[in-house]
Amino acid sequence: MAGPTPKPRTARRSLWSLPAGRYFGIPVRLHVSFLVLLLVLGFLQLQESGSVVQAAITLGSLVALFGCVLLHEFGHALAARQFGIRTRDITLLPIGGVARLERMPEKPAQELWVALAGPLVNAVLAFVFLLALGVAFFFVPEPYGTFGVQTFGFLSLANLLLFGFNLIPAFPMDGGRVLRAFLAMRMDSVRATLIAARIGRILAFGLLVIGLFGNPVLVVIAVFVWFSAVREAYQARILGKLRSTPVANAMTKDFLAFQPNDPLEFAFWQRERFPQDEYPVVSDGRVVGLLAQKDVAGWNRSRTEALVADVMRADFETVQPGDSLESVFARLVEGPSSALPVLEDSRLVGWITLDRIRALLGGTAPPAPQNG
Numbered sequence: 001m002a003g004p005t006p007k008p009r010t011a012r013r014s015l016w017s018l019p020a021g022r023y024f025g026i027p028v029r030l031h032v033s034f035l036v037l038l039l040v041l042g043f044l045q046l047q048e049s050g051s052v053v054q055a056a057i058t059l060g061s062l063v064a065l066f067g068c069v070l071l072h073e074f075g076h077a078l079a080a081r082q083f084g085i086r087t088r089d090i091t092l093l094p095i096g097g098v099a100r101l102e103r104m105p106e107k108p109a110q111e112l113w114v115a116l117a118g119p120l121v122n123a124v125l126a127f128v129f130l131l132a133l134g135v136a137f138f139f140v141p142e143p144y145g146t147f148g149v150q151t152f153g154f155l156s157l158a159n160l161l162l163f164g165f166n167l168i169p170a171f172p173m174d175g176g177r178v179l180r181a182f183l184a185m186r187m188d189s190v191r192a193t194l195i196a197a198r199i200g201r202i203l204a205f206g207l208l209v210i211g212l213f214g215n216p217v218l219v220v221i222a223v224f225v226w227f228s229a230v231r232e233a234y235q236a237r238i239l240g241k242l243r244s245t246p247v248a249n250a251m252t253k254d255f256l257a258f259q260p261n262d263p264l265e266f267a268f269w270q271r272e273r274f275p276q277d278e279y280p281v282v283s284d285g286r287v288v289g290l291l292a293q294k295d296v297a298g299w300n301r302s303r304t305e306a307l308v309a310d311v312m313r314a315d316f317e318t319v320q321p322g323d324s325l326e327s328v329f330a331r332l333v334e335g336p337s338s339a340l341p342v343l344e345d346s347r348l349v350g351w352i353t354l355d356r357i358r359a360l361l362g363g364t365a366p367p368a369p370q371n372g
């Protein structure tokens with residue numbers, strides 16, 4: 001529901017959400033608090049009206065509303081799929097839904113389409129429920145006609161509100177992404193994000209002022225929008241820094257390398273003095289493999305006569321000093337190794353690690369994206 005916001009790769013909330021099936025190949029999860037909310041509301045309605053039918057209608061309308069929120073998320077997910085971006089899962093929370101995309105589209109036009117697809121689903125649903133309302137009003141006999149008008153009227157209005165609310169041009173609403181995508185068609189995407197985030201903060205401030213005159217819900221939304229805008233700007237700055245920094249500025253020349261015919265035992269004893277997650281294996285000035293710390297540690301158990309060449313990985317990527325840290329960072333995070341050799345004219349000139357990039361960024365790193 002809210003706009004796409006990046007979150008850490010690990011799903012911390014998975015403990016608190018239950019699997020609710022897989023649709024279009026995407027797993028859907030229900031947050032526990034969402035189910036509790038439904039039970040509480042159903043109970044309150046039953047107490048207030050004393051009518052099981054009325055309570056059932058209210059609950060049914062709420063479930064249908066969250067069905068609409070779910071379809072909104074599928075709008076994002078299926079639009080993203082058009083551009084080859086997969087969705088890890090969709091979670092329904094009491095405040096809306098969240099689709100965790102594997103990555104954000106790089107092209108502004110694609111981001112625009114992914115961000116718009118969610119609210120567009122609500123626009124279509126509002127129209128469909130309005131038609132249903134008309135049918136219930138004119139053609140359905142009482143008392144079912146009134147139930148239908150009530151339910152479809154509620155769902156039509158709710159979808160209209162979802163459409164409008166999500167198009168507010170501020171992070172974390174989808175409208176914030178739409179605005180950013182529009183700006184990014186004319187300028188660098190980092191600058192576009194910073195401008196969109198500033199507009200988000202101005203909007204949050206406006207909402208806060210209005211909210212302080214008697215609407216606590218607006219105050220909560222204002223705080224939410226403010227922090228989302230700040231986080232978005234922060235991540236854009238990190239991305240900007242990664243993009244503008246060449247590998248040469250972050251690599252180290254101070255690292256230990258082995259030779260293929262070094263005994264593994266030698267590496268085993270050396271690794272304590274030079275702890276590295278991985279070591280380059282060099283032969284005649286050329287990198288021929290990567291030796292992982294955990295494979296070196298394995299020597300202790302087997303105590304074999306194995307050589308470094310026997311356990312090293314010969315299939316590895318290399319980078320150049322002039323490459324931008326942006327692509328290197330992604331490869332280090334997603335690839336099999338947390339370090340890569342830096343080559344210039346096939347010669348090993350440096351060693352770039354995830355830790356060094358993190359240190360350069362001040363101990364943080366941009367996490368994976370999420371589409372609300």
Ligand SMILES: [Zn+2]
Binds near residue numbers: 002003
């Ligand atoms: Zn959305």
